Amino acid sequence: MSSATYKILLPISIMVLWMCCIKASRELQENEEIPALMAFGDSILDTGNNNDLISVLKCNFPPYGMDFIGGKPTGRFCDGKVLTDLIAEGLGIKETVPAYLDPNLQSKDLPTGVCFASGGSGLDTLTSSLTSVISMSDQLKNFKEYIGKLKGVVGEEGANKTISNSLFLLSAGNNDIAIIYLDTPSRAFQYDVPTYTSLLVSWTSTFIKDLYGLGVRKIGVLSTLPLGCLPIIRTLHGGPMRFCGDNANRAAQLFNSKLLAEVNSLNSSLPQAKIVYVDVYNPLLDLIKNPVKSGFRVPERSCCGTGLFEAVILCNQLTPFTCDNVSEFVFWDSAHPSERAYRTMTPPILQDLKKSFS
Structure with a gap:
């Protein structure tokens, strides 16, 4: 290489290196x-916290997880990934979010987030009591414990x-309305729908x-699902034609509208907080x-269950029917969307979250 060529290429090489450093710096800032991503609440976000509970509301057995990594049932209420995983994946945080109570959870998992949600839980203390799952208050206690562990890994300032x-x-809110209010007499005798949703x-x-x-400063608050159109509600409340249950949908809509208003109010009253209403309904x-x-081809029935089996929330190992092509079904079981349904819903959710927290 001639001296003249070297003099020309050296500045170019420095410029390329500088641009690469700038790009790496930007990527680091974006990450x-x-x-990290944390999740609280119910089965829409639960990634396996119910596995060791004495409760009927767990699903760490086939056919659950048939489309998850390695075909493994992990306690996710789905054939594959749930919204917690898909949002974390879409934000570039990590491919899956482990359950906080997973006995195999490692210290290295803590800085990028864990899931505290428990399938069957709700805002009403009666909900988790009747379903024998982890209440919201206990999920908060687990989060406080997590903070202590996180400090041990990254220090107090890092935590x-x-x-x-x-x-x-x-x-x-899903289980409070669909299970406690609609299908048990206690709360319906005490409160009308407007009072209970408030x-x-x-x-x-x-x-x-x-x-x-x-x-905590960045919070995404999910609406309820269109509860009246869940296969289990269609079976129990939709009549012979299994129409969507109007009462359940009206209650869900009322709750969601009040939730949106409260999110807006909290954004005004909590300094430095950014709280986003996430519409999944x-x-x-x-x-x-x-x-x-x-x-999709089948929007009203579930993949793993049909007929009388859609009158119960979960599939089990004795369920005599699991569809051949879950990708055609909006619902995996009688109360939960399939992974493909979640994936179809996720892009606009990600777009809103990125816009809100950019």
């Missing part, structure tokens, strides 16, 4: 923006930074304020009403 910059997801929103607000008091309802548009 640091949302370094505080992780908590303030991480995204926290909350999904609650109570649920009040409990949501208290939980968010508790998180805020622990240093309408995206899922659109899949149910217009399945062909997204490549």
